Amino acid sequence: MMDYGKIIDAIYRDLNTWERTGKVADYIPALAQVDPQHFGISVQLLTGESFHIGDTLKPFSIQSISKVFTLAMVFHHLGEDLWKSVGREPSGTPFNSLIQLEQEAGIPRNPMINAGALVVTDRLLDDWKNPKEELLSFVRCVSGNPSLSYDFGVANSELANSDRNRALAHFMKSYGNIHNDVNDLMDVYCHQCSLQMNTRDLAKSFQFLVNRGVNPWTGNELLTLSQAKRLGAVLMTCGFYDESGDFAFRVGMPGKSGVGGGVVAYIPNVLSIAVWSPALNPHGNSTLGIEALERFTTLIGNSVF
Amino acid sequence: MMDYGKIIDAIYRDLNTWERTGKVADYIPALAQVDPQHFGISVQLLTGESFHIGDTLKPFSIQSISKVFTLAMVFHHLGEDLWKSVGREPSGTPFNSLIQLEQEAGIPRNPMINAGALVVTDRLLDDWKNPKEELLSFVRCVSGNPSLSYDFGVANSELANSDRNRALAHFMKSYGNIHNDVNDLMDVYCHQCSLQMNTRDLAKSFQFLVNRGVNPWTGNELLTLSQAKRLGAVLMTCGFYDESGDFAFRVGMPGKSGVGGGVVAYIPNVLSIAVWSPALNPHGNSTLGIEALERFTTLIGNSVF
Amino acid sequence: MMDYGKIIDAIYRDLNTWERTGKVADYIPALAQVDPQHFGISVQLLTGESFHIGDTLKPFSIQSISKVFTLAMVFHHLGEDLWKSVGREPSGTPFNSLIQLEQEAGIPRNPMINAGALVVTDRLLDDWKNPKEELLSFVRCVSGNPSLSYDFGVANSELANSDRNRALAHFMKSYGNIHNDVNDLMDVYCHQCSLQMNTRDLAKSFQFLVNRGVNPWTGNELLTLSQAKRLGAVLMTCGFYDESGDFAFRVGMPGKSGVGGGVVAYIPNVLSIAVWSPALNPHGNSTLGIEALERFTTLIGNSVF
Amino acid sequence: MMDYGKIIDAIYRDLNTWERTGKVADYIPALAQVDPQHFGISVQLLTGESFHIGDTLKPFSIQSISKVFTLAMVFHHLGEDLWKSVGREPSGTPFNSLIQLEQEAGIPRNPMINAGALVVTDRLLDDWKNPKEELLSFVRCVSGNPSLSYDFGVANSELANSDRNRALAHFMKSYGNIHNDVNDLMDVYCHQCSLQMNTRDLAKSFQFLVNRGVNPWTGNELLTLSQAKRLGAVLMTCGFYDESGDFAFRVGMPGKSGVGGGVVAYIPNVLSIAVWSPALNPHGNSTLGIEALERFTTLIGNSVF
Secondary structure, eight states, X not given: XXXXXXXXXXXXXXXXXXXXXXXXXXXXXXXXXXXXXXXXXXXXXXXXXXXXXXXXXXXXEOGGGHHHHHHHHHXXXXXXXXXXXXXXXXXXXXXXXXXXHHHTTTOOSOTTSHHHXXXXXXXXXXXXXXXXXXXXXXHHHHHTOTTOOBOHHHHHHHHTTOHHHHHHHHHHHHTTOOOSOHHHHHHHHHHHHTBEEOHHHHHHHTXXXXXXXXXXXXXXXXXXXXXXHHHHHHHHHHTTGGGHHHHHHHTOSOEEEOTTSEEXXXXXXXXXXXXXXXXXXXXXXXXXXXXXXXXHHHHHTXXXX | OOOHHHHHHHHHHHHHTSOOOSBOXXXXXXXXXXXXXXXXXXXXXXXXXXXXXXXXXXXXXXXXXXXXXXXXXXXXXXXXXXXXXXXXXXXXXXXXXXXXXXXTTTOOSOTTSHHHHHHHHHHHHHHOSSHHHHHHHHHHHHHTOTTOOBOHHHHHHHXXXXXXXXXXXXXXXXXXXXXXXXXXXXXXXXXHHTBEEOHHHHHHHXXXXXXXXXXXXXXXXXXXXXXXXXXXXXXXXXXXXXXXXXXXXXXXXXXXXXXXXXXXXXXTTXXXXXXXXXXXXXXXXXXXXXXXXXXXHHHHXXXXX | OOOHHHHXXXXXXXXXXXXXXXXXXXXSHHHHTSOTXXXXXXXXXXXXXXXXXXXXXXXXXXXXXXXXXXXXXXXXXXXXXXXXXXXXXXXXXXXTOOHHHHHTTTOOSOTTSHHHHHHHHHHHHHHOSSHHHHHHHHHXXXXXXXXXXXXXXXXXXXXXXXXXXXXXXXXXHHTTOOOSOHHHHHHHHHHHHTBEEOHHHHHHHTHHHHTTTBOTTTOOBSSOHHHHHHHHHHHHHHTTGGGXXXXXXXXXXXXXXXXXXXXXXXXXXXXXXXXXXXXXXXXXXXXXXXXXXXXXXXXXXXXXX | OOOHHHHHHXXXXXHTTSOOOSBOOXXXXXXXXXXXXXXXXXXXXXTSOEXXXXXXXXXXXXXXXXXXXXXXXXXXXXXXXXXXXXXXXXXXXXXXXXXXXXXTTTOOSOTTSHHHHHHHHHHHHHHOSSHHHHHHHHHHHHHTOTTXXXXXXXXXXXXXXXXXXXXXXXXXXXXXXXXXXXXXXXXXXXXXXXXXXXXXXXXXXXHHHHTTTBOTXXXXXXXOHXXXXXXXXXXXXXXXXXXXXXXXXXXXXXXXXXXXXXXXXXXTTTEEXXXXXXXXXXXXXXXXXXXHXXXXXXXXTOSOO
């Protein structure tokens, strides 16, 4: 039997001595103040067992990881129709690029880049009455933590620095691919990015993907088996912006990162793992987070490949 | 116990009634003459069992699937140094694009697009004495079929229609990323594309990836465990040109296609599957091949996700 | 002595029999209702003489031609400092493209594409107290027509359909290259586009360029000699979006077009000529307008080349 | 009466004290050895008078300036049909870019970028029996200097470093837009680039454009009036790669540069001027050459604008 606790302890002890290279996200003041020394790892098995080392109780801003939750809600609701408005190909370009959006007439490459995530959130506004409340309730439900909430300071700070995302939204609206008022959309989008979780919550919140669509904490089917497979494929090919191929290559698990320094990944039927370390590499992904995950799949001798 | 034979029979019977939409590759006469009605499926389990239906004995031109074999040879030989000359990110663009090559100063995005495969083959010319003979011997070895060979008619036809690939090679040579004479390189490259296999050979030839690096027919380690994982990740994110995300989404296995109409994919530790149907979709991938593989992972309820 | 009146009569008579190919601009209702049959030509000599044929008294929306007036105001005010925020190279891309804007970090290629014109108008908002009033006063002054005004219906219609320009403005604001509130900027920009002139006004309003910077109606220097030369060069290389090279090739004069169907061009020290015909070619330029100007420079045997 | 001699003396004396910033072209050894201190200016009036200062007798490699001569020959021969194979829009990208070539299916943007010049030279091979001899004879004729010749050392050095141009040629050949064998094409192309002239020859060789198509030394019509206008427009919008807009802005004359450090420009009906200074700016144009021409049009108070 694999000793996951021992493995993450070894990874943690070694990497924790590393100098924190890379920069903490600084486009909003709230994120710029985060201490780059934080480092925590949580592993959650589908059997219910879990293992933790380091800063696993301190919440952080999950940022783009929230795209996975809105995508799960909207994909289950709209089914394959969703893919008329957003693609599922890697973009090969940075996360907030307008170039492909223009070349492809307002249809974003995939739901993990900002443009695609804005389309997904726009669909939440279409069909949910209180999208902010209902998203919060979804996230509480998948993480099994009823006290999760938005960080309103971060949300407001993002709203005040949202020119790039507003540009994306207006641009897609000019093609008819955003349906709602851009101000309303930005309000929901900036809140979803401000969701606060610790690594324990985060590892738990991906168990419905480990369990191939069914929330293990409630037994509810959140995605069909086929949808769960498909969402995993999207994370594998698109979850890390223009570093997705590299992440697949080094780590070999579907996953998602956020500029708050969180990274989460999973092996279907087996486990999910969340790492938090705020210093980011030039692609906007946690330097230590990716290194820790590469070592993890190497040491356990398992991945999806 | 899964009845793979029954499953591929059902898929074959249903899809064989479909009109062959899409066009057979026509850039060289030898490929244009292939009958689009051909259709065959072979499944090879790691246990040794195999299942076949349709045209599984007739050899066809494997074309770009050969990129996997040269990559395995060169990756094992050069190790991580290889990745200084070729990336491992999805390109988001068609298979013979020069655009990203220019933006990224002669370093191709990944070894599955033509530019990247040319770099890999160029490295064969660097370090192997008789690259054509040695590649053939590698392919015979992984497929367990000592009678495999090149189709010299196809190879010569490709050589006579190689302006686009020559452009790629000269362009990278201007950046110093091709080391050998372009005529010599084209000779080896056009031969590797002309390799002939049937679906039985092809399914068998991917067993060293199913077996995570070790050739099951000989017990030799062709790739380390880590290299096998990494090669799988490259296939998952880059194996189908700008349809890679879609293939991952629909099928959920690492794999590779060729314009001869072949597609091959695998689930580590379990099985490989090869399909042949020459009519191609606009991305240059076999229409029926991809459909068959999507149905296969759906029906067996298994994939890497 | 050249008989300009006879020349434009001949051009008018011949071209007026042409079927109006191309589409009237239809992105806002006010423009879509314009009758494509309108056609008028006005020539204004620096000597004071003028020649007119066809619909030369009916005002139309000058749209992008207004970019020349704001550029003249801001260039004279800021001098060479302006070129830190906007380039003067042809873009090689359509008029509202975001692609180069992204590749060049928020600095638009030139002041004749929408992004560049937005930067110029933003500078008006920086340093003019009542930009809408002062722009109107400038245009009245250069045209010698004190009754020129905005079409508020068109301006409001543009404001309601401004997602693409808002996207450009927010995008450049994210790089710090837009200083003012995007709503305020759009208000001035949409008004400037709605300026109404007939071909007589338009031909007269370019006389300060014919006269190399000095307004002939008042004797005021609006641009230095060097600035007038430079503005002419910008019009020559960038005045017709991605059809600029073709316009220079066929017509050989610096000029500017608008999607309202107006085109205006000039030969320094000699004359300006304005044409109006609302049906547009695929580049967004008046089909008949460009044809008329090509014939004009051919028949008078003069151009800047 | 303008004292051109005094004006170029003043420009020469001032600029000659400048440090030679920028690098001499170094992609072939023959060019890398040229002394960056060389500096010469020649003005040739249509009246026959000429003015010279500095190194105006020493020949240098005219490189891309030769594109003007092949274009004149082929344009006059093929007429407007030429423009089916090559455009006349500024490219907005560096001189040897493949990107737009790919986006526009093998049709180069204009005949002044390398791809376009290769198409033009390919047409010479189509219809001229001895293209190298006949080009030489054309250039001797327009310059009035029967002793002009190729520098075979430079030509061979270029041939040995032609991967980028070979890439362009093979790429366009894959679209059918190159008709001849790539080796034959490269032979003529590398010779044309190696043409040797001094600034006196160069200024004289552009007099057929000053004279609007008619060779003043012989009275022969080399281009029609309309073709001369059109060729001037191409030089104005495309003659300086992605610095064309800037050159038009600063200098205001149609012209052409070469990486040998030569620049030549003209005012129709008035004069041509050639400058040689081998140190190049980052766009590949002579730093001092462009500065000298800007001062020249400022001091004479004349340009085409």
